[in-house]
Amino acid sequence: MVDCGDVPAPVLARLRSLCLGLPDAYEEQAWRGTRWMVRKRTFAHVLTVEPEHPAAYARASGATEPIVVMTFRAPGSELDALVGTGHPFFKAGWGTDVVGLVITDDVDWEEVGELLTDSYCVLAPKKLVALVDRPD
Secondary structure, X not given: OOOXXXXXXXXXXXXXXXXXXXXXXXXXXXXXXXXXXXXXXXXXXXXXXXXXXXXXXXXXXXXXXXXXXXXXXXXXXXXXHHHHHOOOEEEOOOOOOEEEEEEOOOOOHHHHHHHHXXXXXXXXXXXXXOOOOOOO
């Protein structure tokens, strides 16, 4: 069985750079994988998922082989649009605003950065959101 915390180092490094660039964001080990938080609230989580483990992630993502999955928060209309596009996006089976993304070799890191920024802004206090450089 793959260690569910065994996210490839290059993926972890890219996510770390994107997440820790946000005001007061910090990183910690999650029950599996790594998560990034603001004020004790998780805005991103990355882990390796096997076809049946962890079960909730495997079901939600449709994993048929080990995959790397990132979950994040999305505001209402964006959530519907992302989930509606299908793979590599999926609706997580928990939380009303949690979306998953299967991270593949051809992932668009610019888009990931935008999704992480939006996720952060969903959970961060307004005074921290005001410090984030976002397009209108």
